[in-house]
Amino acid sequence: MSTASTASAPAATTAGTTNRSRLRALSAQAWLVAPALIFLFIFFVLPLVDNGQRSFVVGDNHWSLANYNKLFFDRYYLGVLGQTIGLSVVVSAICLVLGYPLAYYLVRYAGRWRSLIIFLLVAPLLTSIIMRTFGWRVIFARRGMLNNFLIETGLIDAPIHFLNGPISVIVGLVHVLVPFMVLSIASVLQGINPRLEESAQILGAGRTRTFLLVTLPLSLDGIGTGTILVFMLTCGSFVTLLLLGGGSIHTLPLLIYQQFNTTRDLSLASAMSNVMLVIALICLYIQLRFIRRKGVKG
């Protein structure tokens, strides 16, 4: 009896004050998120609105679509947009080809080496991007490690210009972005019951058909997520392109940088960044709309 009375007493007192205390709890919770919200509003929402507005203003407060007209119909800018997307496609594809087998190995065979492999994968992300990029410059330089090696082994006679070309850019980007692909795919592969692959085998499917008919279709979500992630990150990458590309590849982020620093055409830069924003939003839409629909449940 004593436990019952002690339990009911506080229950009765709270019943009367429930609404007020709930309200107070809610406002207390609101205060907890307020700093973050205020920060985001000042440093994210406002600049975004400002940026959007600026992209439509040409010259002296003159509203116009001229910037977008230029971006989508001028051959040069269209080429830059094409290079941005093209580079992203190539880097995503290479990451997928390199990343999928690694993810599969990680999930199915790595065993106790797993954490070590994950650490090695993520390690590039933990080093400063400048350091990492200069590392690649040392390797790719005219008298760098790679050229020296190739000359010494007699594969080439004269050094190749790796640096400041597409190859060094692509290698540099793949190096950083492949972990995103591997981890996206691995997390989905992790959820595929190995018994499904064994079922396919016992029903007469060899390794290739088991992979093509069971494993691959069931891991499409991971492939999608990883590809979109790498695609978006490549679209927006800047330092790697600046330091390893040497002007050989023109992408939107480089052009935006140029507009700010050289041409000082802030209005055009704003329009370009909005185009990038739209690309990112399209990617997010694809991610939300098409991925995790054919659930692997049941």
Place this chain on the structure above:
Amino acid sequence: MTGTQPQDLKLEDVSRSFGPVVALERTTLTIAAGELISLLGPSGCGKTTTLRIIAGFETPDTGRVLVGGRDITELSPNHRRLGMVFQDYSLFPHMTIGQNVSFGLRMAKLPRAEITERTRRILDLVRLPGFDDRFPHQLSGGQQQRVALARSLVTNPSILLLDEPLGALDKNLRESMQFELRRIQQSLAITTVMVTHDQEEALTLSDRIAVMDRGRILQVGTPTEVYDRPRTRFVSEFLGTANLFVGRMTEGANAAPVAVARREGSESDIQIAVPERDRRNNGDTVMIAVRPEKMQLSNNRNGADNAFEAEVVGHVFRGTHRAYQVSLPDGRGEVIVYQQAGSSGDEPVLAVGRRAWVSWSANDSIVVDPEA
């Protein structure tokens, strides 16, 4: 179904270790064509390893696997022509029921008309006609189970492997699926190996049971043999309940074999008559198992071979029977006795504290190996 001729399955001297852990000691087992054998044991006893060796997912360290006399030890799983049902059904979630069931036929590259026809017939056999276009997640557990069975049988495999096939179903469904499984297995006369830790499932479904523990097969026999004549302590306790007594062999009147033994916890010996076939040398240490339902409780001493006076310590009603816990003559240690529940519930219940006689026939004393 135009089934292929049922084939026998032979494990010859098969063993498998994982690092220092011996999952399966050298084992030889022959399964007759058309027979359903259960590998029964607790988790880690080696039953799943055995099944996976037959399936080809594990390579044995020693020994051979033969199907119909043909050595398949080196064959990869996709060339063994086996059917297998996994515990969690393992239906392909991205395929329809029709695509799931026809998977094996498509792998064999059969003509489309034949695939359609055989898929339809096997879905009829498992009583799921017209389910072709649904997806696995739209089906209940029992239906998924039957799809898994259909998928494994549609290719006319020479051997069917079942890994805890009913483990994921609730009790009522499990019982009806037991009959279903048995009906299908017998109508196809397919050689079947079933892995289970559920003794009731093994007793109900099997032609023979192989009881396993710690990587060894302890006993192989029909359900009645294994239940009524367990050879080891483990078998007697894993299948059903056993009252165990430990003592020494002597001879009683007319030189009949008798053990002087005591129950664990008790400090007084009782005389237990054992059947002639269980006679051991005089003075040998023996362990005797007696099933609770073979013991009777009565108010007075009856003419049974074995009897002792005891006191009722407690009892519970179990539907089909009442389980009594009774103490031994010295008041220490207990045995369990099952009394059949009467048809009208008019069976007199022996109250706690009542003195009663526990008795059983010498034939129901089973001498078991205490070490295994």
